[in-house]
Amino acid sequence: MEILVCVKQVPDTAENDIELAKGGRDIEREDLVYSVNEWDNYAVEAAIQLRDQVGGRVTVATIGDEEADEVLRRQLAMGADRGLHVCDDSLEGSDGLGLARILEAVVRKEAYDLILTGAQADDNAGQVGGMLAALLDLPFAALVNHLEVKDQGVLRIGREVAGGDQEISEIDLPCVLSIQTGINQPRYVGIRGIRKVASVDIPQLDAASLGLDQATVGEGAARLKRLDYFVPQGGPGARMLSGKPDQLAAQLVEILKAKGGIR
Amino acid sequence: MELNPCLKHKVLRKSVREFAEGVIGPIAAELDLQARFPWEVVEAMRPLQYFGIQAPPDLGGAGLDTISYAIVIEELSRVSAGVGLCVSVHNSVALYPLLRFGNPEQIARLAPELISGQRIGAFCLTEANAGSDAGGVETMATKQGGDYLLNGTKIFVTNGGVCGLALMFAVTDPGAKGRAASVLMVEKERPGFAVGEIEELAGMRCNPVSSIFLEDCRVPAANLLGQPGDGLKIGLTALDTGRLGIAAQALGIAQAALEAGLKYAKERQQFGRAIASFQTIQNYLADMATEVEAGRLLLYRACALKDAGQAFGTQAAMAKLFCSRAAREVSNLAVQIHGGCGYSKEYEVERLYRDAKVTEIYEGTSEIQRLVIARGLLAQPTAGRAV
Numbered sequence: 001m002e003i004l005v006c007v008k009q010v011p012d013t014a015e016n017d018i019e020l021a022k023g024g025r026d027i028e029r030e031d032l033v034y035s036v037n038e039w040d041n042y043a044v045e046a047a048i049q050l051r052d053q054v055g056g057r058v059t060v061a062t063i064g065d066e067e068a069d070e071v072l073r074r075q076l077a078m079g080a081d082r083g084l085h086v087c088d089d090s091l092e093g094s095d096g097l098g099l100a101r102i103l104e105a106v107v108r109k110e111a112y113d114l115i116l117t118g119a120q121a122d123d124n125a126g127q128v129g130g131m132l133a134a135l136l137d138l139p140f141a142a143l144v145n146h147l148e149v150k151d152q153g154v155l156r157i158g159r160e161v162a163g164g165d166q167e168i169s170e171i172d173l174p175c176v177l178s179i180q181t182g183i184n185q186p187r188y189v190g191i192r193g194i195r196k197v198a199s200v201d202i203p204q205l206d207a208a209s210l211g212l213d214q215a216t217v218g219e220g221a222a223r224l225k226r227l228d229y230f231v232p233q234g235g236p237g238a239r240m241l242s243g244k245p246d247q248l249a250a251q252l253v254e255i256l257k258a259k260g261g262i263r
Numbered sequence: 264m265e266l267n268p269c270l271k272h273k274v275l276r277k278s279v280r281e282f283a284e285g286v287i288g289p290i291a292a293e294l295d296l297q298a299r300f301p302w303e304v305v306e307a308m309r310p311l312q313y314f315g316i317q318a319p320p321d322l323g324g325a326g327l328d329t330i331s332y333a334i335v336i337e338e339l340s341r342v343s344a345g346v347g348l349c350v351s352v353h354n355s356v357a358l359y360p361l362l363r364f365g366n367p368e369q370i371a372r373l374a375p376e377l378i379s380g381q382r383i384g385a386f387c388l389t390e391a392n393a394g395s396d397a398g399g400v401e402t403m404a405t406k407q408g409g410d411y412l413l414n415g416t417k418i419f420v421t422n423g424g425v426c427g428l429a430l431m432f433a434v435t436d437p438g439a440k441g442r443a444a445s446v447l448m449v450e451k452e453r454p455g456f457a458v459g460e461i462e463e464l465a466g467m468r469c470n471p472v473s474s475i476f477l478e479d480c481r482v483p484a485a486n487l488l489g490q491p492g493d494g495l496k497i498g499l500t501a502l503d504t505g506r507l508g509i510a511a512q513a514l515g516i517a518q519a520a521l522e523a524g525l526k527y528a529k530e531r532q533q534f535g536r537a538i539a540s541f542q543t544i545q546n547y548l549a550d551m552a553t554e555v556e557a558g559r560l561l562l563y564r565a566c567a568l569k570d571a572g573q574a575f576g577t578q579a580a581m582a583k584l585f586c587s588r589a590a591r592e593v594s595n596l597a598v599q600i601h602g603g604c605g606y607s608k609e610y611e612v613e614r615l616y617r618d619a620k621v622t623e624i625y626e627g628t629s630e631i632q633r634l635v636i637a638r639g640l641l642a643q644p645t646a647g648r649a650v
Contacts, residue, residue: 189278198271
């Protein structure tokens with residue numbers, strides 16, 4: 001099975017104190033440590049497990065600056081077979097649709113049976129998977145938390161539905177799935193793999209080599225524009241619990257049950 | 264000399280950090296409090312090649328360079344110095360001497376189990392009357408036919424309670440000048456090999472440091488590492504590399520203390536503002552960061568010399584001397600920044616402070632490091648050399 005996993009480098013919240021940038025439209029991005037988006041890591045693990053089971057190849061692709069190369073190498077060390085790096089300043093500032101168009105071009109260069117994305121990334125936008133599927137005219141399922149091969153050309157997938165219900169579906173290949181955390185336990189990277197992937201050649205792609213129409217991608221083409229970005233004021237609504245730890249735990253369970261968080 | 268970390272080292276550091284924070288981080292305080300050796304962490308590290316960092320890939324190792332070795336130990340120690348210690352000792356003074364001095368049969372027979380982490384390695388030099396004075400070893404290895412019969416007691420053996428293979432320094436020829444010591448590789452299941460009580464130590468409490476008793480412990484001559492009388496040579500070679508590991512461990516402790524101090528200084532409010540806004544605290548933080556940065560450069564340079572096949576013993580001693588002092592100083596300042604909280608087991612810096620001290624003592628005390636450095640200096644022409 002030829003599997004493409006779309007991954008993104010995001011600011012590592014464990015490694016950085018995230019602060020707002022002066023302009024008020026973004027976080028301060030100078031000097032940030034970046035890591036692979038958590039959801040994407042689950043998607044890569046799912047792809048590796050599937051490949052190990054049925055054979056094939058896992059390709060990881062990212063759109064990002066020179067630094068994003070590191071994220072691809074990490075995923076290769078984890079077990080992916082091949083990396084593709086879309087690196088082009090003119091693509092910067094693309095909105096979700098623009099990013100989906102770029103990835104569409106990446107997908108169309110080769111034949112993939114399965115395309116995975118993380119359910120969302122640091123910006124909580126959650127757009128790319130669905131849009132990519134639509135552009136490719138492929139079936140799509142979001143927030144997938146279970147994945148297995150049913151028959152030739154068909155996957156059996158599970159999704160968590162509101163209230164904690166579980167849904168099982170079949171989906172024809174090729175398809176696009178957005179992967180939810182919890183689908184698996186991503187492996188840690190063995191250090192022997194790092195030695196091997198440090199020198200691996202990762203092809204770089206740009207707008208021209210992908211045959212992209214510059215009018216449809218990049219900042220100029222973005223039709224979703226962020227106006228403001230801030231930390232909201234704390235307000236009323238928080239309920240403070242008091243008591244001993246075991247009482248607190250019991251109270252919390254009752255509240256979560258009442259609000260539908262757990263059963 | 265390349266001063267920026269290369270891609271490989273960046274990816275490596277991140278990967279080890281991710282593992283250390285994800286798997287060891289949640290239990291690091293508990294391991295110290297309960298003085299418990301984390302077998303579950305050993306199991307998790309085994310498939311990641313942490314027990315064969317520099318061992319050849321065809322034997323199952325990761326085949327990495329010495330800077331990578333330092334980075335792995337540093338990142339593990341940043342989260343749990345006791346776990347970093349286990350991995351450092353295993354790789355540097357057990358596995359490395361076997362790979363360096365072992366014959367092909369010994370390597371084929373004994374290395375794979377070390378590299379896979381099925382057996383944890385230990386290095387048994389120190390005795391009641393031998394430590395800094397490696398020539399004072401009293402454990403005897405008496406030749407009996409094709410075997411050696413070992414008798415004696417080793418103390419303060421790191422990994423002692425959990426080791427599967429111990430490199431044992433013992434006198435094979437008491438008549439020789441300097442009582443020639445040799446190294447015998449002893450599997451723990453050999454009759455006559457017994458682990459003593461686990462030491463109650465101030466720090467590194469998750470590592471089961473113990474005595475090892477040898478009573479008529481029969482070991483085949485095939486387990487002799489190198490030639491009879493090679494003990495001192497093997498020991499000193501192993502310790503040169505071991506010092507890089509302990510320097511890396513100390514650096515990891517210092518790094519953790521710096522981060523903890525920085526975090527607390529930003530959070531803790533006194534006189535209506537964060538204590539980080541006071542110049543005194545800023546001076547502490549600046550000194551701490553400078554120590555860490557200098558130690559890191561010294562260590563990586565020593566590692567780079569080793570990778571280039573050049574003499575690195577003096578630089579390794581300097582790195583160990585400097586980084587261990589830095590670990591003590593930086594953890595001390597981190598406790599100071601935390602005030603009363605820093606003296607409490609509720610806070611990580613209390614453990615860092617206890618863990619730091621021993622890095623000035625084991626694998627060559629700071630006094631011995633100075634002796635090694637001075638010996639190197641005095642052997643050079645007085646005019647000095649261009650670097």
